[in-house]
Amino acid sequence: MKLSESILGTQHRRWMIRAVTYTALLFFAVITLVPLVWLLVGAFKTNEDFFGHLFFPAGDGLFGVDWSRMSFDNFHRLLVELNFFNFILNSFFIASVTAVLGTLFASLGGYALAKFRFRGRPFILGVVLMAIILPGPLLLAPVYQLLYQLGMLNTYWGLILPGMAPAFGIFLFRQAMLNSVPGELLESARIDGCGELRIFFSIVLPIIRPMVGAFLLISFLGAWNNFIMPQVILQDENKFPLAVAIAQLRGTYNTDYALISAGTIVSILPVMLLFLMLQREFISGLTSGAVKG
Amino acid sequence: MKPIRKRKFSAEPRWAPYLFLAPFLTVFGVFMIYPLFQSVLLSTEQTFGPEFTEFVGFGNFRNLMTDPVFFVALRNTFIFASAAVLLQMPMSLGLAMLLNQPWIRGRAMYRLIFFSPALVGAVFVGVMFSIIFERRTGLLNIVLHRLVGFDLDFPWLQEYAMASMILASLWMWTGFNMIYFLAALQNVDKDLVDAAKVDGAGPWSRFINVTIPAIRPIAGFVVMLSLIGAFQVFELPFLLFDGPGPNNRGLTIVMYLYQSGFQIGDLGYASAIGWILAVILIACSLIQRRLSRHEAF
Numbered sequence: 001m002k003l004s005e006s007i008l009g010t011q012h013r014r015w016m017i018r019a020v021t022y023t024a025l026l027f028f029a030v031i032t033l034v035p036l037v038w039l040l041v042g043a044f045k046t047n048e049d050f051f052g053h054l055f056f057p058a059g060d061g062l063f064g065v066d067w068s069r070m071s072f073d074n075f076h077r078l079l080v081e082l083n084f085f086n087f088i089l090n091s092f093f094i095a096s097v098t099a100v101l102g103t104l105f106a107s108l109g110g111y112a113l114a115k116f117r118f119r120g121r122p123f124i125l126g127v128v129l130m131a132i133i134l135p136g137p138l139l140l141a142p143v144y145q146l147l148y149q150l151g152m153l154n155t156y157w158g159l160i161l162p163g164m165a166p167a168f169g170i171f172l173f174r175q176a177m178l179n180s181v182p183g184e185l186l187e188s189a190r191i192d193g194c195g196e197l198r199i200f201f202s203i204v205l206p207i208i209r210p211m212v213g214a215f216l217l218i219s220f221l222g223a224w225n226n227f228i229m230p231q232v233i234l235q236d237e238n239k240f241p242l243a244v245a246i247a248q249l250r251g252t253y254n255t256d257y258a259l260i261s262a263g264t265i266v267s268i269l270p271v272m273l274l275f276l277m278l279q280r281e282f283i284s285g286l287t288s289g290a291v292k293g
Numbered sequence: 294m295k296p297i298r299k300r301k302f303s304a305e306p307r308w309a310p311y312l313f314l315a316p317f318l319t320v321f322g323v324f325m326i327y328p329l330f331q332s333v334l335l336s337t338e339q340t341f342g343p344e345f346t347e348f349v350g351f352g353n354f355r356n357l358m359t360d361p362v363f364f365v366a367l368r369n370t371f372i373f374a375s376a377a378v379l380l381q382m383p384m385s386l387g388l389a390m391l392l393n394q395p396w397i398r399g400r401a402m403y404r405l406i407f408f409s410p411a412l413v414g415a416v417f418v419g420v421m422f423s424i425i426f427e428r429r430t431g432l433l434n435i436v437l438h439r440l441v442g443f444d445l446d447f448p449w450l451q452e453y454a455m456a457s458m459i460l461a462s463l464w465m466w467t468g469f470n471m472i473y474f475l476a477a478l479q480n481v482d483k484d485l486v487d488a489a490k491v492d493g494a495g496p497w498s499r500f501i502n503v504t505i506p507a508i509r510p511i512a513g514f515v516v517m518l519s520l521i522g523a524f525q526v527f528e529l530p531f532l533l534f535d536g537p538g539p540n541n542r543g544l545t546i547v548m549y550l551y552q553s554g555f556q557i558g559d560l561g562y563a564s565a566i567g568w569i570l571a572v573i574l575i576a577c578s579l580i581q582r583r584l585s586r587h588e589a590f
Contacts, residue, residue: 021391028388029406032468035425036409038432042424051430109317116310124314131325133578135525137547138567141560142328142335148343165321186305196309225414227528228547232555243416247532250420254535257424264420268413275412279405283472 043262044070050258074262084245084266091224091241094156098163099219103212106166110173111204115181131167137228144232154235163223169215176211177204213281224271242267335564342558353565365541366549372455373545374523377462381519384467389474404475407468419532422461426450450534454542458530470515477511513585520577524570527551546570
């Protein structure tokens with residue numbers, strides 16, 4: 001008697017705990033998603049409807065929504081009249097070149113720091129670790145001055161070059177290769193007469209492929225979302241990436257909320273889709289440095 | 294067994310590591326180390342654009358110490374950083390613990406949802422929330438008004454700049470930090486938890502005595518990461534308020550650095566601000582290292 005009572009009691013309690021947990025999760029999921037959904041719906045409305053209706057404009061259409069008042073007009077205006085198609089291409093160019101070159105340089109360097117013993121290695125490692133702690137904005141003024149002296153202000157190279165030596169990246173790659181790339185494998189490849197560069201590209205890189213994918217994505221995201229550097233370095237509006245263009249849009253059309261919503265959606269959708277495709281690699285790469293390191 | 298051909302030098306060639314490091318070190322030297330030294334020099338100069346400089350010694354730092362605007366920026370940044378981190382950590386850990394229940398279904402989906410705001414750059418979050426916090430027409434006031442009769446005209450951006458920034462940053466970073474806590478929780482030794490259970494430890498005592506010590510190293514890492522990010526906050530308020538906001542309520546250290554260096558054109562003053570920021574961050578990381586002395590970073 002007593003036993004069954006207590007089992008019923010624990011079952012009831014377990015059921016309660018689950019209900020509360022799922023409710024809390026759902027609540028936070030809604031809070032997370034509603035701003036994005038609101039923005040997305042707003043991007044398809046006219047500015048009057050943006051003020052008049054919280055989400056969809058009511059009407060007699062499907063689900064009680066007046067679909068005829070939703071349109072691609074904001075996107076058309078952005079892409080065609082306001083040059084956003086160009087800004088999207090600029091962002092893609094800057095982010096992909098920075099990501100590919102930064103990942104290449106960091107992985108090459110990380111390999112040297114992880115798998116070779118040579119003079120100056122502890123010193124280089126120390127300098128890299130120090131550079132991770134220093135705040136990026138500290139270098140804003142001197143880099144600006146340097147780019148001015150090199151005549152690289154208002155050029156993409158002025159924006160991309162400083163991003164090509166990520167201190168955090170070389171550290172991550174070193175950590176990743178330290179244990180997962182066996183020295184014996186490299187040794188036997190050398191005995192078989194394999195060149196050093198070929199060892200790197202056809203043995204080492206494939207082993208740490210998840211890390212390469214994750215870091216490519218991290219750098220792409222970082223460059224895509226970077227605002228302060230292009231804002232400072234680029235003057236020519238045709239060269240602007242989305243981050244700078246959206247700030248201008250916010251300044252110029254500050255009451256056209258529907259248009260600003262559309263601009264934000266256009267800016268964040270590409271990286272969201274990219275991430276959805278590669279999310280597993282991204283998250284494992286993100287946490288691997290912290291958990292193992 | 295494969296015959297092993299003995300060679301004179303099977304060891305790695307000596308030039309190889311230098312070759313591999315060369316591209317990185319070249320760029321790193323030119324665009325990181327050289328500017329680092331240059332910023333020390335710059336902090337002792339007053340400049341008018343990148344070209345005209347004048348040596349002022351410690352003048353920039355002296356001026357900063359008596360610059361009321363800089364103190365507003367300092368105060369705002371400290372409030373933001375401490376509030377953001379203090380609120381973010383328990384929320385992230387709480388979410389992670391909810392998701393870490395073994396019977397949760399759809400864990401991957403929830404993780405993806407909670408993480409997604411971190412993909413949106415601070416610039417875009419700033420623009421987005423500048424609309425959301427708007428009086429009368431913004432999502433937040435309308436929803437709160439309909440649910441609990443909240444004041445539709447509540448001036449988030451005009452009067453409550455700090456609260457707006459903190460709320461927006463919570464939306465942005467809670468899920469990101471949760472990923473780390475979740476990874477840490479999944480590494481907690483199950484046997485240890487079971488042993489504690491057998492010994493009659495309740496959930497709270499298990500949390501304090503088993504879970505917290507097990508996730509401490511990662512918690513330290515996450516706190517550091519959040520602090521470093523929070524002290525450098527710039528884009529979020531810059532776009533939320535389209536500048537420093539009314540009465541500099543949204544002014545932060547990096548925003549003041551930006552204004553000084555690139556709106557006024559004094560790269561020297563900007564560098565001095567940068568060094569103060571660097572000192573703050575170095576102090577933070579020293580304290581963190583001190584607190585977690587016996588744990589590997």
